[in-house]
Amino acid sequence: MERDDEMQTTTSDDSRDTEAHETITVRAHAEVVRVATDPGRFSSAASRFLQVPNGLDGAEHARFRALVDRYFTQEALAPFAPRCRSVAKALVAEVSQGRVVEAVWEIGASYAVRAQSAWLGWPGELERPLLDWLTDRFEAIRSGDPVRTAEVAQRFDALMVSLIEPRRESDGSRDITDQLIHDASAGRPLRDGEIVSILRNWTGGDLGSIALAVGVIVHFLATHEGVATHLRQHVTDETLDVYLEEMLRLDDPFHASRRVATCEAHLDDRSIQAGQRVVLDWRSANRDPNVFSPPDGFSPGVNAAGNVVYGIGPHVCPGRPLARLELRELVRALLSTTSRIDLAGESAREQPPLGGFRSVPIQLVAR
Numbered sequence: 001m002e003r004d005d006e007m008q009t010t011t012s013d014d015s016r017d018t019e020a021h022e023t024i025t026v027r028a029h030a031e032v033v034r035v036a037t038d039p040g041r042f043s044s045a046a047s048r049f050l051q052v053p054n055g056l057d058g059a060e061h062a063r064f065r066a067l068v069d070r071y072f073t074q075e076a077l078a079p080f081a082p083r084c085r086s087v088a089k090a091l092v093a094e095v096s097q098g099r100v101v102e103a104v105w106e107i108g109a110s111y112a113v114r115a116q117s118a119w120l121g122w123p124g125e126l127e128r129p130l131l132d133w134l135t136d137r138f139e140a141i142r143s144g145d146p147v148r149t150a151e152v153a154q155r156f157d158a159l160m161v162s163l164i165e166p167r168r169e170s171d172g173s174r175d176i177t178d179q180l181i182h183d184a185s186a187g188r189p190l191r192d193g194e195i196v197s198i199l200r201n202w203t204g205g206d207l208g209s210i211a212l213a214v215g216v217i218v219h220f221l222a223t224h225e226g227v228a229t230h231l232r233q234h235v236t237d238e239t240l241d242v243y244l245e246e247m248l249r250l251d252d253p254f255h256a257s258r259r260v261a262t263c264e265a266h267l268d269d270r271s272i273q274a275g276q277r278v279v280l281d282w283r284s285a286n287r288d289p290n291v292f293s294p295p296d297g298f299s300p301g302v303n304a305a306g307n308v309v310y311g312i313g314p315h316v317c318p319g320r321p322l323a324r325l326e327l328r329e330l331v332r333a334l335l336s337t338t339s340r341i342d343l344a345g346e347s348a349r350e351q352p353p354l355g356g357f358r359s360v361p362i363q364l365v366a367r
């Protein structure tokens with residue numbers, strides 16, 4: 001999956017001519033890392049639309065990135081941890097009825113929507129519209145039709161505006177959405193397009209990433225009973241994070257990101273021109289046999305250093321602490337109430353650019 005890939009608010013880079021050259025996809029780990037950590041040669045302004053902070057470069061990126069990072073510190077997330085645990089436990093209790101459950105949608109998407117809504121202070125009535133929107137977003141991405149993806153993004157913007165308007169008169173302390181609307185830490189109040197873009201990044205892309213990550217993790221736990229049994233014993237948060245990220249390395253749900261070359265450069269043995277688009281293939285980088293040996297082996301400790309599931313460089317995922325918290329709480333809730341997680345039918349793979357599974361039918365076997 002790409003992040004925030006169909007924005008509504010245009011920026012000054014509209015005139016950038018990036019279509020004249022063929023797009024280059026980089027797959028080798030070393031090359032992906034090289035491009036991601038060299039923002040001077042490989043700009044993130046790869047879209048015609050405003051993307052805060054992911055479409056920004058240099059000092060402007062750093063300014064907005066600092067604003068965003070403040071929402072994901074340990075201190076900032078601490079008050080959300082108990083709520084996140086309750087959301088995870090309640091959802092697992094709902095699906096632990098001995099019936100067949102579809103893990104990507106019934107567990108992953110529902111959990112993603114409920115957890116993100118709880119974090120942002122959004123009302124429960126938004127669950128249905130957000131799930132419907134996520135279904136349409138996945139369908140639009142699968143179709144590869146830019147008109148459809150733009151239409152789906154527009155609907156999301158309208159939803160966001162309906163959340164922002166009633167909060168304008170608040171004192172900025174009610175919830176995270178409130179704080180963001182009144183946030184002036186970038187030197188001035190955020191403009192509407194910037195608020196919508198940040199919220200879209202925190203939900204639009206991430207509901208999908210979390211849902212797909214849950215599918216990958218649940219499938220792994222169902223097919224690797226030894227690992228599930230090990231994680232049922234007391235393991236620290238750090239150990240659980242490393243295990244879950246190794247599962248995501250093996251089957252990365254976040255497919256790719258885009259850059260634009262700012263000057264002539266060489267990648268592998270290919271030379272590329274200024275203005276040429278470059279796709280960073282995180283999935284391939286995470287399976288590079290030169291770094292992970294063997295690439296399909298499960299070695300959480302050994303492989304952690306090279307794992308790029310949350311990216312690398314100045315645009316590395318700022319939401320990682322939140323994603324880790326959400327995934328940890330859900331997995332703890334699933335493992336503590338079950339003695340086994342069984343596959344209950346054929347799983348179906350997603351199609352690129354979506355990663356992981358489209359559906360994973362399972363049955364939770366109670367303790």
Ligand code: HEM
Binds near residue numbers: 210309
């Ligand atoms: C399993 C879940 C997630 C995965 C696999 C993931 C993966 C990634 C990756 C690979 C990037 C780097 C993109 C690039 O270099 O162009 C990224 C960036 C980003 N992620 Fe995540 N992410 C996840 C969850 C989240 C969550 C929960 C949030 C926020 C609520 C979030 C917010 C962002 C933002 C704002 C960026 C752009 C950062 C920048 O450009 O400076 N992500 N994510």
